[in-house]
Amino acid sequence: MSYTVDEVMKFIEEEDVKFIRLAFRDAYGIQKNISVMPGEVKKAFEDGAPIETRNIAGFEHCPYAKLYLKPDPNTMAILPWRPDSGRVLRMFCDVFTPDGNEYESDSRVLLQNAVKAAKDKGINFKFGTETEFYLFKKDDDGNPTRIPYDEAGYMDIAPLDKCENVRREISLTIERMGLTPERSHHEKGPGQNEIDFHYGNPLKAADHMTTFKMVVSTIADRYGLVADFSPLPIPGKPGNGYHINIYAVDEYGNDVVKYAAAGIMDKVREMTIFMNPTDASFTRLGNGAAPDKVDWSDVGGNELLYLETYKDKTKVELRSPDAASNPYLVYALLIYSxxxxIEEKMELPAVGEEALFLPTSRREAAELAKKSDFVKGFVPEEILKEYTMG
Incomplete structure (x- = not known):
């Protein structure tokens, strides 16, 4: 769906909207927000809503006392779990400086710039996602435990699969918010689930991933559970992947995703810190089906990239990222690489050719990023320091 500012204002007036959440994100893609009353929305569209950001990751060294949130009307969504009387509406925002310029360290802006760069070269990227998460029980005081909600396995059904109703409510809720879930099922781990999305334009896909994580956590909490997207919640059990499906065509409709895949492979070690930003990320890589090498195949396994061609359309599935990553930043880097x-018509190496290993620690990944001219050419210094210092 797409909306104009006037349509949003009319909706707020006619649909008894009393609170408007203006959402943005920190350097790691974690959603933040402020809430405003209906009378403040027009001002937010025109001038931005002021916020203090120096306590937010990636904004600590902001040179401005205040930054300004300007809502994107196309992202308007009602939060379905809130009351119908006095409804709550959410919009994603871009971050601006006091002089009206986009703030360069806002990762949503970075993605928009990447999409524009691709469009200027006649290339259209689309992304879809396959995201895994665990559901854990809470104790009598409402605190999270490490006790899985069930002991079911891969694609099991009820009664073994106790997560079925939770997945269904998540899927129906995100559908009401304008997202398009494709499929869901129980994963290999106890209490582990996967929900997949159809592909869409990169900005919408990143917005949807951010919405999805919020909805999963909210619905889990309503069931007395806690959702865990971390890379390896239970030692010795399957980790949580965040597989990204990539499509790319040129201005004539020609499939160019294999060239894009070669470019991604060429830079993936330098980009790993952004796709796997925590120490725990590196306990997942190389375990089970998670990749640990810069390789690819067309048969499926534990390779970095899986290429699938169906009805003359090729999809590249990138399998190393985890959901601790910032989708706006990751998608931007995937576009640029x-x-x-595509520009250099890079060819994929032969299947089975000896491959480099992905970084095996956060420190190694950080060092590769700090030395990368490619990364430094697209990632603002403030964000690069956030990921690589310490």
Missing amino acids: GLKG
Whole structure:
């Protein structure tokens, strides 16, 4: 759906909207927000809503006392779990400086710039996602435990699969918010689930991933559970992946995603810190089905990239990222590395060719990023320091 500012204002007036959440994100893609009353929304559209950001990751060294949130009307969504009387509406915002310029360290702006760079070169990228998460019980005081909600396995059904009703409510809720879930099922781990999305334009896909994580956590809490997207919640059990499906065509409709895949492989070690930003990320890589090498195949396994062609359309599935990553930042880097592969017509190495290993620690990944001219060319210094210092 797409909306104009006037349509949003009319909706707020006619649909008894009393609170408007203006959402943005920190350097790691964690959603933040302020709430405003209906009378403040027009001002937010025109001038932005002021916020103090120096206590937010990636904004600590902001040179401005205040930044300003300007809502994107196309992202308007009602929060379905809130009361119908006095409804709550949410919009994603871009972050602006006091002089009206986009703030360069806002990762949503970074993604928009990447999409524009691709469009200027006649390339259209689309992304879809396959995201895994665990559901754990809470104790009598409402605190999270490490006790899985069930002991079911891969694609099991009820009664073994106790998560079925939770997944269904998540899927129906995100559908009401304008997202398009494709499929859901129980994963290999106890209490582990996967919900997949159809592909869409990169900005919408990143917005949807952010919405999805919020909805999963909210619905889990309503069931007395806690959702866990972390890379390896239970030692010795399957980790949580965040697989990204990539499509790319040129202005004539020609499939160019194989060139893009070669470009991504060429830069993936330098980008790993952004796709796997925590120490726990590196306990997942190389375990079970998670990749640990810069390789690919068309048969499926534990490779970094899985290429699938169906009805003359090729999809590239990138399998190393986890959901601790910032989708706006990751998608931007995938676009830029993919563009490099397309422009240079880079070829994929032969299947089974000896491959480099992905970084095995956060420190190694950080060092590769700090030394990368590619990364430094697209990632603002403030964000790069956030990921690589310490």
